[in-house]
Amino acid sequence: MEAQGGAPAVVERDGRRLMKINMGPQHPSTHGVLRLIVTLDGEVVVGVEPDIGFLHRNFEKIVEGWSYPGIVPFSDRNDYLGAITNEVAVCLAIERLAQIEVPPRAVYLRVLFCELQRILSHILFYGTFGLDLGAFSPFMYAFREREWGYTLMEKATGARMLYAYNRIGGLRNDLPDEWFADLEKFLVFMERQAWPEYMGLLIENEIFRERTIGVGKLTPEQAIAWGASGPVLRSTGVAWDLRKAAPYLGYERFEFDVPVGKNGDTYDSAMVRMLEIKESIRIIRQVLKMLPDGPVLARVRPNLRPRAGEYYSRVESPRGEVGVYLVSDGSARPYRLKWRAPSFCHLQLVPAMGGGGKVADLIAAVGSLDVIMGEVDR
Amino acid sequence: MAGGKDATPDATGRGAAAGGNSVPMARPADSGSAGPTVAAGGQDAAVAPELPTPELETLRQVIARRLSHLEPDGATVGLPAFRVVRERLLETARQWRDAPEIGLEYLSCLSGVDYRDHIDVVYHVFSVAHPGRGAVLKVAAQKTGTAGPWLPSVTAVWPGAEWHEREVFDLLGVRFTDHPDLRRILLPEGFSGGYPLRRDFSDERVQRERKVRQR
Amino acid sequence: MALWDRVWQTGKSMVVGHAITMREMLHKPVTVRYPEEKPPFERGSRSVPVLKVNEESGRLNCVSCGLCERACPPSCIEITQAMDEKGRKKPWPETFQLDLSHCMVCNLCVEACPFDALEMADVVELGSYQVQDLILQKGQLAEIWKTSRALRVAGGERL
Incomplete structure (x- = not known):
């Protein structure tokens, strides 16, 4: 590959001098170790080629040697900003094959945590997206609420990012009553103060609008054909949300809207996420009203052996559709577990x-x- | 309520001792379980599992009626599943996407599963226009033959399959013909240790010494 | 018209943005200067599993049954059973090693323990320059338990 090493490679094409340069893998604006091989004509991007695999650890192979309870905390590490949704995706697949009934309180709390996780992930998106475009202050405001939210998570689960909170058959522990009061304070602050501030600081800012409207446009056909999901697909105007399309965890019980964009550009994609924060707050409020009492963990055999068969569970993570394709051969370890990652698509x-x-x-x-x-x- | 001691899972049982050191293998299911065996790869698909919604049941009947060359596959829970021969994969994929009463235009997941004698490639496809629809298509790539396992690429039908197929090529060694850009994707370009997701893979690379023994 | 609209929008954006940041100046800073100033841990927050010491006898609660060893997904715990001279098993561990570099803080070992011998500590500053230093022996684990206990007692009942 020309762009390896340090010096940029110059290629001649159609009489133009094009430059091939690396963006990443250690580049502050690429969100982790993503390497983009960019072909440039001056400042115009002629071609981009993503190069991935720098964080590869073969999750799918490792879990083939692990028993089922250990896979759930390990799945946190895949999408580390949507750890709860990952756990839920794995748990749903295992519970379906093992035919485990999850207590209703645990189902409601899973919904609550999925939505809280979505809020926190979208807050971080807001901060880093601003940072990508050169706006530094919104990042600080985003982290103010993110810290608060992570402290809430820490109070509930014992960890800040990689919670290991879901267990096969429910949740690890119940929550103290004062936690719900803290959560309510957080939601009120998000709604009344933080969200309007986010809009005023960045989303409604004219510079931001100039930088994002019409940039990185996608058509709905393109997005569907390439397997896009989540806010990226919804920004093109397709109201596709697994919580509505294929409800899991009883999402059909809750009232919420699916925000969609119009143009499929980066502005719409940011806007969809901002509106989703509000919808998530709405869902959490309903969970708090409907939350039943009872245990949060079903009794599960420690050496769990789901029946032989295959199941594909899909969950709407903050980034899109997380899929877990679980093939069980009836033993204590999965025969194959495939992880469908939205970011990969x-x-x-x-x-x-x-x-x-x-x-x-x-x-x-x-x-x-x-x-x-x-x-x-x- | 706060003291979660009674909420912690009962993992203290004796059953854990049976966890053992065995490497997971494709072996027949416990005699007690109702599900079909995985190793059979859908050959014993006489009894198809029940589908959760009537819409999926309709879809299964439509596919079975219109495309008689598909064999129903019994291992999948919750979705209609079919098995196709390699030669008719591309044609079937086109029909699944384009036939209006099937209309599965969204490829959610493409996975490869190694069954020792062959590799199954599994397509999970759904419909965005009709949210209740979804189905599973399976195709076997035999390991015999000089060329190794190969399949036709479905990128012409579902463009999003491109990276998924590269991943299956990278980790399981299935070649996809007519793929626009079949290269390694997750492993480094010079990797030569075999195919990690195959059952017979053993990691020959130098490992960091582990002070604590592994089970 | 379009130009004036844009000028108006830009001006409005500037005013709104400045108003928000100016208002924030009146608030107390939310930043904690971490190495100098350590924020308290939340009750129940966890870092690594450590061995509990019995208050009365001063011995470890662990009887070396090996359930945590089996429950640990990345297998980072290694226990050897204590034996007396005649080769009979004794109910305490001869060695108990924990490889911190592999531990993923999942709490499964604590849940597996029927003897209340393990507990998640809330000590996080365990970094080291050598990988070997991350393998903790039973004495070290009991030491960490003692330092983490103060924090836990101050925070109220444990989760």
Whole structure:
């Protein structure tokens, strides 16, 4: 590959002098160890080629040698900003094959944590997306609430990012009553103060709008064909949300809207995420009203052996559709576990989104995908 | 409520002792379980498992009626599953996407599973226009033959399969013909230790010494 | 018109942005200067599993049954059973090693322990320059338990 080593490689094509340079893997604006091999004509991006695998640890092979309870905390490491949704995806697959009934309180609390996780992940997206575009202050505001949210998570689960909170058959522990009061304070602050501040600082800012409207455009056909999901797909105007399309955890019981964009550009994708924060708050409020009493963990055999068979569980993570394809042969370890990562599919869209624009627009496009390299490389 | 001692899972049982050191293998299911065996790869698909919604049941009947060359596959829970021969994979994929009463245009997941004698490639496809629809397509790539396991690429039908197929090529060694850019994706370019997700893979690379013994 | 609209929008953005940041100046800073100033741990927050010491006898609670060893997904615990001269098993561990470099802080070992011998510590500053230093022996684990206990007692009942 020409772009290896330090010096940029110059290639001649159609009488133009094109430059091939590396963006990443250690580049502050690429969200982890993503390497983009960019072909430039001056400042115009002629071609982009994502190169991944720097974080590869073969999650899928490792878990083939592990018993089922250990897979759940390990799955946290895939999408480390949506750890709860990962755990839920794995647990749903295992529980379905092992035919375990999860207590209702645990189901409601799982919904609560999935939505809290979505809020926290979108807050981080807001901060880093601003940072990608050169706006530094929003990042500070985003981290103010993120810290608060992570402290809430720490109070509930004992950890700040990699919670290991879900167990097969429910949750690790119940929550103290004062935790719900703290959560309510956080939600009120998010709604009344933080969210309007986010909008005023960044999303409604004219510079931000100039930088993002019309940049990194996707059509709905493109997005569906390339397997995009989550906010990226919804920004193109397709109201596709697994919580509505294929409800899991009883999401059909809750009332919420699916925000969609119009143009499929980076502005819409950011806007969809901002509106999703509000919808998540709405869902959490409903969970708090409906939350039943009772145990949070079903009794599960310690040496769990699900029946032989295959199941594909899909969960709407903050980034899109997380899929777990579990093949069990009836033994205590999975025969095969395939992880469908939304970011992996989204990265295929980078050439379509970033090609033809300026370098700065490419960064906006990659930022708006909100990729997590932990789940891309697995 | 706060003291979660009674909420901690009962992992103290004796059953854990049976966990053992065995490497997971494709072996027949416990005699007590109702599910079909995995190793059979859908050959014993006489009894198809029940589907959760009537829409999926309709879809299964539509596919079975329209595409008689597909064999129903019994191992999958919750989705209609079919097995196709390699020669008719591309044609079937086209029909699944384009036939209006099937209309599965969204490829969610493409996975490879090694069954020692062959590698199954499994396509999980859904429909965005009709959210209730989804189905599983399986195709076997035999390991025999000089060329090794190979399959036609479905990137012409579902472009999003491109990286998924590269991943299956990288980790399981299935070649996809007519793929636009079949290269390694997750492993480094010079990797020569075999295919990690195959059952017979053993890691020959130099390992960091582990002070604590591994089970 | 379009130009004036853009000028108006830009001006509005600047005013709104400055108003928000100015208002924040009046608040107390939320930043904690970490190495000098250590924020308290939340009750129940966990770092690594450590061995509990019985208050009365001063011995470890661990009887070396090996359940945690089996429950540990990345197998980072190694226990050897204590034996007397005649080769009979004794109910305490001869060695108990924990490889911190592999531990993923999942709490499964604590849940597996029927003898209340393990507990998650809330000591996080365990970094080291050598990988070998990350393998903790039973004495070290009991030491960490003692230092983490103060924090836990101050925080109220344990989770």
